[in-house]
Amino acid sequence: MDLGLQDRIALVTGASSGLGWAAALELAREGCRVAICSRSEARIQAAARRIVEALGLAEDRVLPLVCDVTDEAQIIRMIEQVVDRWNVLNILVTNAGGPPAGYIGDFTADDWRAALELNLLSTINLCRHALPHLRRAAREPNGLARILMITSISAKQPIPNLYLSNAARAGVQGFAKSLAEELGPEGITVNTLLPGYTRTERLQELARVQQQRTGRSLEEIETSWAEQAALKRIGEPHEFAAAVAFLASARASYITGVAFPVDGGRSKHLL
Template identity: 40%
Template sequence: MDLHLTNRKALVAASSSGLGKAIAAQLVAEGADVMLVSRNESKLAEAREELAKLGGGRVEYTVADVKDKGDVEKLLQRTGELFGRIDILVCNSGGPPAGKFEELTDEDWEHAFHLNLLSYVRMIRGALPYMKELGGHIVNMTSTSIKQPIPGLVLSNTFRTGVAGLTKTLSQELAPYGILINTVAPGRIETDRIVQLDSKKAEQQGVPLEQIQERSQAEIPLGRYGTPEEFAKAVVFLLSGANTYLTGTTLVVDGGLVQAL
């Protein structure tokens, strides 16, 4: 299948590592030019060098904190200046801290709001002037918590669900411009974030990390954690020219974990 990604211009947030980097790598391999983004310049430089070896599209990077309004504005401006346009946007951010409701402060809530919801609003708003003339594809990264709340992750359960509502609303408002926008909800994909959450559980329960991982994987019908690469392939289809009619949907990539309809 031709994904029609050659020479497409993409901005992928939180892309110096993890799922964002995997998505960026898949886009580059398919011929897209990609702007990498994170707060860590050394990791961005390493990621750019690695992705450039794939032999596909052009790779650039910008150091930015997506929680900062000024940084987001500069990011969109620089991407437009270097690439001339933005065809693809991946809104992504690190996960908020784990914790139960009574353990969290106002500062925790405000941080998660800026990181996991308002940053998406600002990135989409900034990309629209580039997309409205020629159309485009947007994917908002969330979590399976939007379908089935995850115990101990009340911040994610709250703000990721807000992103799903934003996506559904914008799918209607942006459709006249040929802009397709979808939500992708990763399950237990083998990243540093999953190791962090599993380690916290192991510490709380006083058991080895391996025991928590074995239990966790046993809950997944496919019997294992997903890989960033196979997750990225699903996302890149939604971002590609092969997707011409899917918008306002939520794609759950979780190996069958979530039981909600």
């Protein structure tokens, strides 16, 4: 299937590793020029090199940028850099790290504020500042404009010790649904992707936290997570990235306002 992504311009945030990096790699493989960001100059440069080398691309098809997505001024500068380089923005994939695990008694008001800034406000600000460019992209002949937000399966089914994440993701879902409704008439689609347990640094960190709390081995913890999925295994980042590429594509033109789980069948809802 031709996804119609050749030479489209994509921005993927939180992309020095994990799901963001895998998504950027897949979009580049499908022909996009990709801008990627993280907080670290060294890590994002290395991530760009890994994409270029993996796909044998010209270096100028991947643009590594430093941006902490909790800082609105840095978001504005990053989007300017993308548009300065390529003049247009077709695809925005919002992503960042996840907040720490814990229960109600573990967090202060500042912890809550930080989590909402990391996972909710960053998403809102990225969309607000990308929107003028996405609108312009949608109006072009053969235009394409897509917003994808990486949240978590915890948006559908909260995970017991992930209070901060559970609350922030629910907010993102409400925001995404509102935006999908407003932008639909302009042909801009807005969807969220909900990863289940997927093998990244974040997952390793969550496993270490559980190990400290429960004394169980890392292997036992991983097995218990794998057992929750219908497919009885942990997901791989490239499996998640394939869903990103499809929802970003020209072929996903009648899909908007959807919360799309990529969780191996972990969530058990009918709908």
